Amino acid sequence: MAIRINNVQLDINEDISLLKAKAAKKLRIKEASISDLKIIKESIDARKKNSIKFNYCIDICCENEKNLVYKLKDKDIRFEEEGYKEEIQFGSKKLAHRPVVIGLGPAGLFSALLLAKNGYRPIVFERGEDVDNRTKTVEKFWTTGELNTESNVQFGEGGAGAFSDGKLTTRIKDTRCDLVLEALVKAGAPEEIIYMGKPHVGTDILKTVVKNIREEIKALGGEIHFSSKLEKVIAKNGKVNSIIVNSNEIPCSQLILAIGHSSRDTYEMLNGIGMFMEPKPFAIGVRVEHPQDLINRNQYGEYANHPRLKAAEYRLTHTAESTKRPVYSFCMCPGGVVVGAASEENRLVVNGMSYHARDNKNANSALVVGVGPEDFEGNSPLSAMNFQRHYEELAYKVGGGNYKAPVQKISDFMEDRITKKLDSVIPTVTPGYEFKDLRECLPSYVVQSLKEGLDNFDRKIKGFGASGEGIMIGIETRTSAPVRITRNENLESISIGGVYPTGEGAGFAGGIVSAAVDGLKVAENIIKEYSPII
Structure with missing residues (x-):
């Protein structure tokens, strides 16, 4: 049986090898008494940009474990909970064929x-x-x-x-x-x-x-x-x-x-x-690309390029006042690229992708708006699927064919104008892109919801919305089945x-x-x- 310890913290410049000493101090025992240490969970606490910490949940083994836990009476210290055990109980029926x-x-x-x-x-x-x-x-x-x-x-x-x-x-x-x-x-x-x-x-x-x-x-x-x-x-x-x-x-x-x-x-x-x-509710919208450095600086402040920190992520949510619809980021890819993800001819959809290093210049994420049965035409079980198809066909036509994606700067989208030239953010999308008006391949309520969401997100991450140089790539429809x-x-x-x-x-x-x-x-x-x- 192991002891589980929550909230063991390391400052950003402290080496992970110090975990055993930190655990020993919390348990009020000598470091040499710990025979085994296993990291269960690591998370980053970046709420204070000038004091970023790593927070750990760990399991340790030592002598007199039961007495220690009872003696300390610390809410962060307890016995390890049972994990998943693969206890197979076989049935008795005979299979007619292989599954x-x-x-x-x-x-x-x-x-x-x-x-x-x-x-x-x-x-x-x-x-x-x-x-x-x-x-x-x-x-x-x-x-x-x-x-x-x-x-x-x-x-x-x-x-x-x-x-x-x-x-x-x-x-x-x-x-x-x-x-x-x-x-x-x-x-x-x-x-x-x-x-x-x-x-x-x-x-x-x-x-x-x-x-x-x-x-x-x-x-x-x-x-x-x-x-x-x-x-x-x-x-x-x-x-x-x-x-x-x-x-x-x-x-x-x-x-x-x-x-x-x-x-x-x-x-x-x-x-x-x-x-x-x-039919099942899902979400539809676009991919957005921003400089990864913008996201890093927003999340980590002066520590943005610290060697202990990887490319930063974000998660943004808002409810549009005019439409009462959820607007949110989804499948955020730090240091990634946007890729063509079509599976049907003459229908266009994009997705985000990252390699393990997450070291590309741009960050991307889906920015989507919730849709449901009230938005789908007809009573068919496939009405939501047909809704997806309709807007993917529009996106293909708006992009000009050959699966080129329609692209628009966020600042231009907010002002209903077609982009003429790019700033620092260059679209990564494959097989290519064209400057187009994304309003032509999205429902009007999605457009309005996205605008309200971008206004809100720009207050949370300065430079995310119209005040920055981010771009939008259409369209994202495969958020879920x-x-x-x-x-x-x-x-x-x-x-x-x-x-x-x-x-x-x-x-x-x-x-x-x-x-x-x-x-x-x-x-x-x-x-x-x-x-x-x-």
């Missing part, structure tokens, strides 16, 4: 990994390419504007998260999060993600990580097939009976649907066979038994870690009901 996983993003990857570890030999079908070939395909799109609708920023090994910042921050309170982070570290992610307050991997490292997990799944008896698209789910007596993949019918009795938030043709197929789903595929208490579709919708694409997650955790949950439900394959 099938559709999609190799975080939800599919981790559901397949857990099944493979426990002897269920899953078969995975991913419509996109393996991460190495996918990278070549994506880079060709960014260079030439030649889009592959089956393998792109949205589809392929690693899912949409493979071409993002690789952020691992999550708001869910689930002990499975620890299991996910540990698996990522085992597969090659930096060990610091275990304890960092806002961990991220970076797209460069994440590609290797997902490849290593894929190889582990295969080594444990799983199969993985790329360029393999789910075309139909066939049900019999209310349960899945088989699936069609690349025109081939495959027997299937347990189907995990980890399709991602952009598989629109798959949503249409599922809706066509009567799978119950409903536009549908939720309803499921029961066993995490199965309420329409077709044996089908387990999971992750972002099913509307039950919002990021890499939460999607991976949801994938683990559906795999656990299969394990609880069925016995392993011999």
Whole structure:
């Protein structure tokens, strides 16, 4: 049993090796008495710009632990809470067929990994390419504007998260999060993600990580097939009976649907066979780019370039008075780039991406406005998806085609004028950009909400809004899935038994870690009901 100590602080110029001495002082024991120390969480306290501190939660082992905790009666000192324990209880039913996983993003990857570890030999079908070939395909799109609708920023090994910042921050309170982070570290992610307050991997490292997990799944008896698209789910007596993949019918009795938030043709197929789903609120807006140095100076003051500090982040929220809609930053990428993220022809969408070093000149973030069922036309379960498509088509036309993004300086956007020339911030967006009026590809209430939000954010970060040199890039629409595929208490579709919708694409997650955790949950439900394959 270990002792957990919260609020152990280091000044910005104090070395991390001093943690043991700080812990000993807090426990009123000699430093030599501590036999082991593990960092559980590290965060930065930058509320006082002239006195930035690192705050730690640590676990230590020493003699007389129980007596120490009871004697000190300090709210920051307690016994370690139990973490996630992988206690598998196998079901007794016999599987008619090997379980099938559709999609190799975080939800599919981790559901397949857990099944493979426990002897269920899953078969995975991913419509996109393996991460190495996918990278070549994506880079060709960014260079030439030649889009592959089956393998792109949205589809392929690693899912949409493979071409993002690789952020691992999550708001869910689930002990499975620890299991996910540990698996990522085992597969090659930096060990610091275990304890960092806002961990991220970076797209460069994440590609290797997902490849290593894929190889582990295969080594444990799983199969993985790329360029393999789910075309139909066939049900019999209310349960899945088989699936069609690349025109081939495959027997299937347990189907995990980890399709991602952009598989629109798959949503249409599922809706066509009567799978119950409903439109889900999401957000739409733009990407903004600012000098990373502006963000660093705002967050860290005189310590902006201190070697202990990495590129600074921000999180901004506001409720527009005129529209009563939330306006907020999302998926902020310090030291990153903006990339074309289209998955359908003649429809344009952008996203943000960072490499692990986060050392590029610009910071970028989505700046988005909440939209809901009242904004969508018709009563179709796919009305939110069609809303996305409509504005992506407008953005493609406004940009002039070939997936060039419309760009406008924030100061010009606020004054309803087209940008003529740039200042210091040069757009990083690929495959390219054109100076255009973003009002032409966004709903009027989104435009008004963004203007009010930018006014507010400029007061929080001077130079963020019209007073600075930031730019806006259109458009951002893939903040989350536009549908939720309803499921029961066993995490199965309420329409077709044996089908387990999971992750972002099913509307039950919002990021890499939460999607991976949801994938683990559906795999656990299969394990609880069925016995392993011999």
